[in-house]
Structures are given as structure tokens and as C-alpha cells.
Amino acid sequence: MRLTPDAWIFWQYGFISLNATIVFTWVLMAVLVLGGALITRRLTTSHERSRWQNLLEIVVTTIMSQIKDVGLKNPHHYLAFLGTLFLFVAIAALATVLPGYEPPTASLSTTAALALSVLVAVPLFGISSQGLMGYLKSYLQPTPIMLPFNLISEVSRTMALAVRLFGNMMSGAMIIAILLSITPFFFPIVMTLLGLLTGMVQAYIFTILAAVYIAAATRSSKAVKVPSPAPAA
Template sequence: MEISPDAIVFWRWGVVSLNATILFTWIVMALMAAVSWLVTRKLAEGTKLTRWQNLLEVLVTGIEGQIRDVSHQEPRLFLPFVGTLFLFIALSNLLSIVPGYLPPTGSLSTTTSLALSVFIAVPFFGFSKQGGKGYLRHYITPSIFMLPFNIMGELSRTVALAVRLFGNVMSGTMIVAILLSIVPLLFPVVMQLLGLLVGLIQAYIFAVLAMVYVASATQTYHEKELEKNKKGDK
């Protein structure tokens, strides 16, 4: 029994290999892109919507709302990144109900790559919003002595992101697999349902945490002060 879908390799040429993780990622990507394309091909701008358009609009506005709640900033800039993180992880996890499907998020390589993306995105958004100086000052607050701790914190939370998602998804898949061999009927279904719930929650947690990191990097000093004052008033 394989722990990671990385181990299932269909084709290999040197370091380049086509494993189950990449394959299923492509399938998820294709599915998402196809559904999006099909639905957004004919968008209604009036008050009458198709069900699919309505669903996608609810999704998009829901994500926007969450981003706004977490970051207290305009969500349009972060929507593609955070939204894609959430949708990709959620769909990858939800599809695990399909027999024969292995969630790409159950591979530590995938979760690492997503965590690395967040790791890169944080300074990227920080630079673009505050400028280099503003962002870098963030590492030496409240004093220069905090610099190593801030860097360690940045690294450790990236690792935590990757391992948390991997552990949850992998454990869900593993538990179902193990239970199937012990109690083949009914109980695995319950666990699978639980797995779906956990998968969705993990997608939410991953996206929200990514947003929190990005938001902390993009919030200017002035904005932070304002927020502190608001909390003080309450």
C-alpha cells in the first residue's frame, strides 16, 4: 500500500516522471477549467441566471466575502490566488468519493508545492502593496532582534501548512483503506463522509491561513494602528 500517489509512476524519463499526483491534478484542473468555461461561455447579465452561473457566482462572492472578512482589504487582488487554492484543494478532496481516484492533496509534494506558493506569494503581495522597504521593515518589528524569529516563523508556518493538509488528507484516505480491510460494509461510508467534511474544512483552513499570512504582509503600519485603535474602542 502506497502512502503517497507520487509512488504510482506511469512514465519516467530521467528526473521527469508522470505520476498519479500530476495526472489527477491535471484531471482536476481540466474539470475546473472545463466547467468554468462551459458556464461562463454564456453569462447572463440580467436578473435571470442559469443554475450553474448562480452556483459559481455564489462561490466567487462567498470567497470574496471571506477574504474581505479576514483581511479587511479589497478582495479583488487576492481572489485568484486564494480562491484557486480553496477551489483546487476542496475539489481535489471532494473527488476522493470517486472510486479509483487518489486526491493529489494526499501527496506531500502537492501540499509542499502549495505551501511554497504561499511562501512566495506572501512577499510578492507584500512588495506589490507596501513596496520593498515597507515590507522588509515587517521582519525587524518590533526590533531587529526579532529578525531570525520572524524568518523562522515564516518557514515553519510554510512547513506546517504543507504537513497539515497532507496529514489530514492522507490520513483520511488511509483510514478508509484500513477500515475497508477490517469492516468492509457501512462503516467506511461513514468515515468517507467524515473524510469529505475534513477535506472541505482543510481546504477552508488552508485558504484562510494563506489569506491571513498574505494580509499580515500587505497591511501597512498605518492600517495596523487603525485596527489596534478599533479593538481598543471595543
């Protein structure tokens, strides 16, 4: 029984190997790109719209609503990044119903890459919102003594994102594999449905956490100045 798709090797030459994590990741990215191109090729503003366009508008509107609720003022600015994160994790989980497929998010290397993308995106969005000096000053808030702790928090929350997603996705795949070997067909089906629900929840949580980190980085650190009272006459 494979604990991770990294153990499924398709091709290897010396220390270079092509495992299931790499293959399924690229297949999933190709499906997202191709699906996006097919759905958006005939967009229209008329009242008669295709079912795919209606589905696309529902997904986009929902994601933008969640981004706005987190506290980001311009959801369109963050839609591409956060929407891609959500769709990648969600579809990786939904595709587990396909025979022979193993979600790449069950590999720590994939979840670490997703977490690193958040680690890079947070300062980029923060700098674009506050400027370079304004963003760097946020590490000194509320006092310069907090600088090492703020730096440690950047690394620790990245590790937490990667390990949380990896643990939840891998545990579901392991439970299904164990039940397939020791129980009848009915129970793995139930666990697969539960795994789909868990995968969607994890996609939502991962995206919301990324949005929260970006919101914290883009929030201005300037304190509101309270006007001093006028001197008595």
C-alpha cells in the same frame, strides 16, 4: 496498500517517473480550467440566470466575504489566488468518491507546492501594497533583533501549512483503505462521507491561513503618530 499516490507509478524511464500525484494534479487543474470556461461563457446580468451562474456567484461571494472578514480591504485583488487555492483543495477532496481516484493532496509534494505558492504570494502582495522598502522594513519590527526570528517564521509556517494539509488528507485516505480491507461496505461509506467533510474543512482552513498571512504582509507597519500636547500659555 499505498500510503501516498506517489507510490502509484504509471510510467517510468530511468529516474524519470510519472506517478498518480502528477497525473491527478494535472487532471484536476484541467477540470478547473474547463469547468471555469464552461460556467463563465454565458454570464448575464439579467434576472434570468442559469443554475451554474447562481452557483458560481454563491461561491465567489462567499470567498470574497471570507477574505474581507480576514482584514483584506480589497477582496477582488486576492480573489483569483485564494479562490483557486480553495477550489483546488476542495475539489481534490470531493473527487475521492470517484473509483480509482486518489487525491493529490495526500502527497507531501503537492501540499509542499501549495505552501510554497503561499510563501511566494505573501511577499508579492506585501510589496504591491507597501512597496519594496516598506515590506522589507516589516521584518525589522518591532526591533532589528527580530529579523532572524521573522525569517524563521516565514519558513516554519510554510512547513506547517504543507504538513498540516498532508497529514489530514493522507490520514483520511489511509483510514478508508484500511476499513475497505477489514470491514463490510457500510463503514467505508460513512468514512468517505466524513472524509469529504474533513477535506472541505481543510480547504477552508488552508485558504484562511493563506489570507491571514497575506493580510499581515499587506498591513502597513507605520505607527500612528500621536500629536504632542501644545505648550501651556
